[in-house]
Each structure stands twice: as structure tokens, then as C-alpha cells.
Amino acid sequence: xxxxxxxxxxxxxxxxxxxxxxxxxxxxxxxxxxxxxxxxxxxxxxxxxxxxxxxxxxxxxxxxxxxxxxxxxxxxxxxxxxxxxxxxxxxxxxxxxxxxxxxxxxxxxxxxxxxxxxxxxxxxxxxxxxxxxxxxxxxxxxxxxxxxxxxxxxxxxxxxxxxxxxxxxxxx
Numbered sequence: 001x002x003x004x005x006x007x008x009x010x011x012x013x014x015x016x017x018x019x020x021x022x023x024x025x026x027x028x029x030x031x032x033x034x035x036x037x038x039x040x041x042x043x044x045x046x047x048x049x050x051x052x053x054x055x056x057x058x059x060x061x062x063x064x065x066x067x068x069x070x071x072x073x074x075x076x077x078x079x080x081x082x083x084x085x086x087x088x089x090x091x092x093x094x095x096x097x098x099x100x101x102x103x104x105x106x107x108x109x110x111x112x113x114x115x116x117x118x119x120x121x122x123x124x125x126x127x128x129x130x131x132x133x134x135x136x137x138x139x140x141x142x143x144x145x146x147x148x149x150x151x152x153x154x155x156x157x158x159x160x161x162x163x164x165x166x167x168x169x170x171x172x
Contacts, residue, residue, distance in 0.1 A: 044170065045168070046168055047165055047167050048064055048067070048165070048166045049163055049164065049165045049166075051161075051162070052079070052081070052150065052162040052163060052164055054085065054157055054158050054160040054161070055156070055160075057090070057154055058151065058153065059151070060101060060151055060152075061113075061151065061152050061157070062164045064147065064149075065141060065146055065147050066139065066146045066147070067141060068140060068141060069140055070170050071137060071138065071139055071140050071143070071170075071171045072169060072170050073135045073136070073137065073138070074121075074135065074138050074148065074166065074168050076120060076122050076165075076167040077121045077164065077166050078120050078165040079092060079094070079108065079111050079118070079150070079162065079163075080117075080119075080164070080165070081111075081117055081119075081160065082162050083116065084113070084114045084115055084159060085114050085152075085155075085157025085158065085159055085160040086158050087113075087156050087157060087158075089114070090113040090155040090157040091112060091113060091152075091153050092108065092110075092113050092151065093111075094148065094149070094164075095107045095108075095148070096136050096137065096138050096145050096147070097145055097147050098145050100149065102147065103149050105128065105131065106131060106132050106134075106136070107131060107136055107148070108126070108128060108131050108150075109130040110128040110129065111126070113152065113160055121133065
């Protein structure tokens with residue numbers, strides 16, 4: 001029951017921070033969607049979540065294609081490392097890119113994969129040298145830059161266990 005209570009508390013904070021009243025029946029009705037990896041809040045903010053994939057240096061830990069037929073604004077990306085990757089210098093770069101195998105680093109740059117932690121693209125101490133804490137354009141599905149990828153760099157992160165959360169809204 002602790003996991004459900006923690007999730008309910010997390011959703012309450014999100015909805016409260018966005019200026020919405022929170023009722024338990026709203027939160028309970030969204031639990032199935034969260035488990036499926038997708039949630040839409042009342043104000044149009046959507047959240048995609050998924051598991052990070054462990055791998056060797058230069059492997060893709062996450063690749064998400066925009067599910068929308070319109071451009072979107074990436075409001076925030078959160079990386080949650082639950083189990084360290086196993087190599088001290090393994091890092092993750094995250095950005096909006098053209099394909100499931102491309103990479104860049106203006107959303108998050110150099111996230112430590114060998115330390116259990118939560119990193120947010122909105123936090124200047126998490127975003128890294130090239131991360132800019134700004135809203136990013138995510139092109140519509142099939143557009144020029146319709147993927148968000150996270151790439152393992154420098155060293156292997158073979159033991160990595162964690163999740164990603166992408167907060168976005170449609171531009172329309």
C-alpha cells in the first residue's frame with residue numbers, strides 16, 4: 001500500500017501546484033493510466049513514464065517518440081535512478097532528437113548513472129553543463145525532431161534500474 005499512497009501524494013502535489021483542487025476519486029481513477037505509462041492532468045499537461053534500459057556505453061537507455069499529431073512543449077524530464085549502473089563514470093544525456101538512436105544534451109547533460117538519485121531538467125544543479133532548464137519543442141509524430149532519447153555515455157551502466165518521466169503539453 002505504500003507505493004499507492006506515495007503515488008497519490010505525488011499526484012496531489014502536481015495537481016495542487018497547478019492550481020487544481022484534489023479529490024481522492026480523481027487520483028484513484030488515474031492509477032490505471034499511470035501504471036500503463038501515461039497520464040493526462042486536467043489542464044492538458046501529460047506525463048509519459050517508462051523504464052530506463054541498462055546498457056553499455058553509447059547505448060540508448062530511453063527513446064520515446066511523440067505520440068501526438070501536433071507539436072508539443074517539453075516542460076520537464078525527470079530521471080529517477082533506483083539502482084546505480086555499476087560504473088563510476090557512466091552518465092546519461094537527454095534531448096529532443098530526430099531518431100530513436102540520435103542523442104544530444106540540452107535537456108539533461110551528464111546525469112550520474114552510478115548514484116541512486118532523482119534528477120530534474122528544471123534544476124540547474126541536475127541539468128548539467130549543456131542542459132538549459134528551458135521548455136523544448138518536440139515535433140509532432142513523424143516530424144523532424146519527434147523523439148526524446150537518453151543515451152548512456154562514457155562507461156557501461158549494466159546494473160541500471162530506474163524510470164523516466166516526460167511532462168509535456170500540446171502546442172495547438
